[in-house]
Amino acid sequence: MAINTYHVIGLMSGTSLDGLDISFTRYEIIDDVWSFSLLESQSLPYTSQLKKSLQDSMHLTAFELIRFHNEYGTWLGKQVLQFIKTHKLEVDFIASHGHTVFHQPDKGVTYQIGSGQHLANASNYKVICDFRTNDVLHGGQGAPLVxxxxxxxxxxxxxxxxxxxxxxxxxxxxxxxxxxxxxxxxxxxxxxxxxxxxxxxxxxxxxxxxxxxxxxxxxxxxxxxxxxxxxxxxxxxxxxxxxxxxxxxxxxxxxxxxxxxxxxxxxxxxxxxxxxxxxxxxxxxxxxxxxxxxxxxxxxxxxxxxxxxxxxxxxxxxIDFKEAILFGFMGVLKERNEVNCLQSVTGASRDSSSGVIFFPA
Incomplete structure (x- = not known):
């Protein structure tokens, strides 16, 4: 019997650097019609130090950026784990947008930090992330994704x-x-x-x-x-x-x-x-x-x-959590191996089911 209900945490960090948005949402499909219920949510403001680090990340050396990518992924995982414990949640997986450092699709480059493997290890949950890279690989803008x-x-x-x-x-x-x-x-x-x-x-x-x-x-x-x-x-x-x-x-x-x-x-x-x-x-x-x-x-x-x-x-x-909800939903579609990136939107050569899956190890 096909699974038609998912309980997913969505993570969104936007370019305005307001903070990390966390949504816990129930998604359900009945007779090919999707619905959702936002069950818990939290917005974590960034400390001034983390905000500055994210702001300046595009100027880091390659080595420093990789290190920060891993550190930020671990930080994300710790915040999610605390969120899960606080609300006593049963979660199927985490879908994370990450934080965009570079987005130049005309040069074939888009890069969101927040290592999926580090996030998975720190939270001990499966993680689906990196939703943009595959679309850019197929000639798309990698955006918008929602x-x-x-x-x-x-x-x-x-x-x-x-x-x-x-x-x-x-x-x-x-x-x-x-x-x-x-x-x-x-x-x-x-x-x-x-x-x-x-x-x-x-x-x-x-x-x-x-x-x-x-x-x-x-x-x-x-x-x-x-x-x-x-x-x-x-x-x-x-x-x-x-x-x-x-x-x-x-x-x-x-x-x-x-x-x-x-x-x-x-x-x-x-x-x-x-x-x-x-x-x-x-x-x-x-x-x-x-x-x-x-x-x-x-x-x-x-x-x-x-x-x-x-x-x-x-x-x-x-208003506050729609993007986190929708990235959670992109994770659901990836989990089902269904289209979540539309070529009519991004200009890619084809629709795709984008995202990379990481398991805690």
Whole structure:
């Protein structure tokens, strides 16, 4: 008899470096229809030292990076083991995204640290991780990866939008799932917030107090990436090489920089929805990720797409843990040897069941 219920821990560490998200989710398939229940969850903020180590990891030597990859995998395993013990959980396996250090698919490179073997040994559970490498090997972007979960778990909505370090969107067109990164979000807003000793701009209060810098808005909106057709994806390197130098040209008050950046984000997202929506129909836009709590950003987006799409913000646990839930689900699909990377999304030469399995030893 085929197994149709799975109890899985999903791990997600995003580019905005907020911390480690841990989800414990029950996934079930009945008559080819998937459903899920988030049973336990926790977000572990990174210590300032670990956050800096992750931030600086792209500058390490090869030897130092391998060592950190192993150390971080062990750290992940210890956090998961404590989570399991605290909540007295019975777990089938762990699915880990890892933390992205390099993502340059045009050069055939994507690299997420957090050694699966070290994670498995430290937790004493089977681990499925490294979901991006195989797709890049087949010529894909290796991103976004969550659209298979959007399609099978959140298919009731016309659009699924995640506002994390970057914004990424997922929708179905001509019976194919389409998804791609749109723009920087929290990576840019947090970078600017740090200039006034804030980790982030709570509810977008500082952003809302500022005023637009027209020349900066025009320069941001003119960036070539926004005129590329999908499949396409963004990485930290793009932000560091393109966005930071552009922002640093302006010696403007931080509230004005934040205001302009927020409106830029809303503009780019609304442009894509206007371009892809079904004319004459009001679409549903389901928003998750940390940016969903930024009132100024959400209200700015609502204003730009009124009469085109209805913004839906779910309960806070789904906002916070959707990506961890969906990487847990990618692990389930890999366990079943079913497709979890879509060529229509990543541009790979074929669909694939991606991920590498590690057993505790």
């Amino acid at each position: 659209p298979i979960g959007d399609q099978l778990l959140f298919g009731a909505y016309d659009y699924c939008l995640n506002l994390g370090g970057f914004s990424n969107i997922s929708y179905t067109a001509q019976q194919k799932r389409i998804a791609y990164d749109i723009s920087p979000v929290n990576m840019m807003l947090n970078y600017l917030s740090s200039k006034i000793d804030m980790e982030y701009d709570h509810n977008g209060v500082v952003s809302q107090s500022g005023k637009i810098i027209p020349t900066l808005a025009k320069e941001l909106d003119a960036l070539p990436y926004y005129y590329q057709s999908p499949p396409k994806s963004l990485g930290k390197e793009w932000f560091t090489e393109i966005i930071i130098p552009l922002l640093e040209q302006y010696q403007a008050p931080v509230p004005d920089l934040l205001h302009t950046a927020t409106l830029h984000i809303a503009t780019q997202i609304s442009n894509d929805i206007k371009r892809t929506c079904t004319k004459g129909k009001t679409s549903t836009l389901f928003i998750t990720g940390g940016g969903a709590k930024n009132s100024f950003l959400i209200n700015s987006l609502r204003e730009k797409i009124k009469n085109i799409a209805t913004v839906i913000i779910p309960e806070e646990t789904i």
